Amino acid sequence: MPLLQVENLTTSFTTPQGKVQAVRDVSFELNEGEVLGIVGESGSGKSQMMYTIMGLLADNGVIESGKITFDGEDISQLSFPDKKSYDTKMLDIRGNKMAMIFQDPMTFLNPVLKIETQLVEPLLNHTNMTRVQARERALELMRLVGIPSPEKRIKQYPFEFSGGMRQRIIIAIALTCNPKLIIADEPTTALDVTIQAQVLELIDTLRKETNTAVIMITHDLGVVAKLCDRVAIMYGGKMVEIGTDKEIFYNPKHPYTKGLLNCIARTSEDEVEQSLQPIPGSPPDLLNPPKGCPFVDRCDKAMRVCKEYMPDAASFSETHRSRCWLDDARAKGDR
Amino acid sequence: MQDNVILKVSNLKTYFDVTKGLFAPKQIVKAVDGVSFDVKEGETFGLVGESGCGKSTLGRTIVKLYDPIEGSIEFEGKDIANLKGKELKTFRKNMQMIFQDPYASLNPRMTVGEIIMEPMIIHEIYKTAAEREARTVELLEIVGLKPDHIRRYPSEFSGGQRQRIGIARALAVDPKFIVCDEPISALDVSIQAQVINLLENIQKKMNLSYLFIAHDLSMVRHISDRIGVMYLGHMMEIGPANDVFYRPLHPYTIALLSAIPISDPDIAKARNRIILEGEIPSPINPPAGCPFASRCSKATERCFKAMPQPIQVGDRLITCFLYEK
Numbered sequence: 001m002p003l004l005q006v007e008n009l010t011t012s013f014t015t016p017q018g019k020v021q022a023v024r025d026v027s028f029e030l031n032e033g034e035v036l037g038i039v040g041e042s043g044s045g046k047s048q049m050m051y052t053i054m055g056l057l058a059d060n061g062v063i064e065s066g067k068i069t070f071d072g073e074d075i076s077q078l079s080f081p082d083k084k085s086y087d088t089k090m091l092d093i094r095g096n097k098m099a100m101i102f103q104d105p106m107t108f109l110n111p112v113l114k115i116e117t118q119l120v121e122p123l124l125n126h127t128n129m130t131r132v133q134a135r136e137r138a139l140e141l142m143r144l145v146g147i148p149s150p151e152k153r154i155k156q157y158p159f160e161f162s163g164g165m166r167q168r169i170i171i172a173i174a175l176t177c178n179p180k181l182i183i184a185d186e187p188t189t190a191l192d193v194t195i196q197a198q199v200l201e202l203i204d205t206l207r208k209e210t211n212t213a214v215i216m217i218t219h220d221l222g223v224v225a226k227l228c229d230r231v232a233i234m235y236g237g238k239m240v241e242i243g244t245d246k247e248i249f250y251n252p253k254h255p256y257t258k259g260l261l262n263c264i265a266r267t268s269e270d271e272v273e274q275s276l277q278p279i280p281g282s283p284p285d286l287l288n289p290p291k292g293c294p295f296v297d298r299c300d301k302a303m304r305v306c307k308e309y310m311p312d313a314a315s316f317s318e319t320h321r322s323r324c325w326l327d328d329a330r331a332k333g334d335r
Numbered sequence: 336m337q338d339n340v341i342l343k344v345s346n347l348k349t350y351f352d353v354t355k356g357l358f359a360p361k362q363i364v365k366a367v368d369g370v371s372f373d374v375k376e377g378e379t380f381g382l383v384g385e386s387g388c389g390k391s392t393l394g395r396t397i398v399k400l401y402d403p404i405e406g407s408i409e410f411e412g413k414d415i416a417n418l419k420g421k422e423l424k425t426f427r428k429n430m431q432m433i434f435q436d437p438y439a440s441l442n443p444r445m446t447v448g449e450i451i452m453e454p455m456i457i458h459e460i461y462k463t464a465a466e467r468e469a470r471t472v473e474l475l476e477i478v479g480l481k482p483d484h485i486r487r488y489p490s491e492f493s494g495g496q497r498q499r500i501g502i503a504r505a506l507a508v509d510p511k512f513i514v515c516d517e518p519i520s521a522l523d524v525s526i527q528a529q530v531i532n533l534l535e536n537i538q539k540k541m542n543l544s545y546l547f548i549a550h551d552l553s554m555v556r557h558i559s560d561r562i563g564v565m566y567l568g569h570m571m572e573i574g575p576a577n578d579v580f581y582r583p584l585h586p587y588t589i590a591l592l593s594a595i596p597i598s599d600p601d602i603a604k605a606r607n608r609i610i611l612e613g614e615i616p617s618p619i620n621p622p623a624g625c626p627f628a629s630r631c632s633k634a635t636e637r638c639f640k641a642m643p644q645p646i647q648v649g650d651r652l653i654t655c656f657l658y659e660k
Binding site (some may be wrong): 007041126163165182192193194195196197198200201219220221222223224225226240245249250259261262264269275276277278279280282289 | 344385386437493495496523525527528529530531535552553557573590591592593594595596597598599600601602603604610614615
């Protein structure tokens with residue numbers, strides 16, 4: 001059984017301008033110890049999907065439909081009788097079985113609390129450890145994430161740490177209770193490349209040592225290629241393609257995935273220098289999402305049916321699925 | 336590409352005094368500390384480095400937003416340090432800038448037309464409003480926007496479209512040189528490629544020279560003819576883009592390049608990265624000697640004591656004792 005299974009998840013937000021459908025009918029699963037990369041442009045719904053899973057939706061957000069099964073339990077808010085029982089359940093899961101690493105290491109840590117307080121808090125909340133034991137564990141974690149002289153550093157405040165070091169602290173906090181799943185929301189976007197390389201290496205080593213599953217939200221395909229076993233591509237609130245790293249990079253099926261791979265400057269000298277092939281236009285407005293495929297206005301292979309209906313997922317292998325009418329026999333001859 | 340040097344920067348130093356309080360010890364940020372390079376007509380010179388290495392300060396010093404404390408900047412053969420009055424205005428017209436944040440660099444209370452026409456009015460390029468408007472419509476088309484966007488406000492546009500407005504504004508005065516300070520880092524991948532292609536196209540059409548500042552190395556390699564790599568206020572390596580990217584010589588460039596994520600799972604997972612230990616030292620009262628010495632695997636005692644001078648290796652300049660003969 002997969003560690004996390006998301007079925008037909010739809011999340012929307014009520015805003016003064018109308019209803020924004022951030023996540024629309026998304027399904028995927030994640031196995032233990034696996035790293036799944038979720039790639040998408042800003043506004044594609046990738047972050048909101050993770051907030052939905054973590055139970056961290058803003059007040060104006062609701063799950064409209066769908067099921068989230070984590071570690072054998074249904075944790076979708078829809079399956080709880082009231083908000084209170086849901087919150088109690090999620091408080092128990094968050095920081096314990098499931099943890100999150102946020103994008104901005106500068107704002108995540110509480111600036112007026114010592115690192116020690118922030119590291120032992122989840123341990124005191126979720127385990128029976130005494131404060132002394134928790135402190136020992138905290139020091140051990142700081143060593144694990146590569147912070148020099150932890151005994152000294154644990155007494156310091158966040159402002160005394162650099163960006164890369166803060167991100168290490170955040171990773172240490174995420175690891176405190178040996179979670180089964182870590183959701184990393186663009187963990188290296190705010191960091192420089194040499195520091196990014198250190199942090200990615202760290203995440204890779206840790207997940208191998210602890211067999212933790214990781215969901216890596218990013219827009220950097222290079223990060224995905226380095227770290228992920230499987231990749232999911234999101235566009236306009238929908239998951240348009242999912243497959244193993246090799247399937248997505250070497251044999252992409254969805255026109256958006258292909259376009260995305262054409263947009264990046266290839267880093268091989270032998271390839272003849274060509275101009276980049278950008279995807280024309282810009283992403284759809286999710287206040288008023290298109291009826292059919294969200295990519296239809298930017299797709300050079302769009303057919304009549306694409307405007308009207310969202311295609312079903314077509315399977316190319318056990319792991320590779322894509323949602324495009326081009327791969328649907330019913331749409332043949334529509335052009 | 337012609338070989339006429341349009342911009343020549345020699346031994347440029349820009350320092351900032353960040354001393355706190357009257358009696359506190361003096362604290363100087365040596366943001367740019369003795370940088371020399373030149374840019375030829377029609378060329379794109381890429382400037383890369385991590386945050387805090389001084390690349391943006393260098394860009395801003397070149398457009399004369401900051402005054403250097405030492406060194407010279409020659410633009411079309413004239414030292415810009417002492418430009419005044421009419422000459423300064425001509426310089427400003429020829430040297431334009433595109434900024435990183437398309438949300439902060441456009442006045443939200445001005446229409447797109449007003450934004451693009453303002454530099455034309457300041458530099459008195461066109462006589463009548465009708466001429467200005469005609470040119471603005473033309474510019475909007477060049478950057479891929481529609482003529483009727485002229486009466487709209489920046490808030491109605493997406494990030495990529497705003498960056499196009501910023502480009503149109505820079506082009507409004509027919510400049511010869513544009514400093515692009517991270518023009519794509521705030522944009523999504525699919526939009527980045529659009530903006531890069533646009534910059535390449537207008538460069539060909541108008542024979543522009545670019546100083547292209549960025550930290551995304553693969554994009555810099557794509558757009559640049561030559562690349563300069565900066566570290567803590569110093570230029571570590573300068574050379575043709577492909578040479579620097581595929582055959583780096585300076586230990587810092589080698590480490591930096593091995594840190595870039597490659598968008599190919601087979602290569603990315605097989606590759607052994609040179610993981611740099613530690614982080615960039617503070618540019619406040621930086622260490623003597625080579626600034627990279629504390630993180631460099633090849634550092635010798637000498638590196639901690641003296642700063643090497645740039646050494647010519649083929650068509651490259653390397654600032655490292657390793658290449659001394």
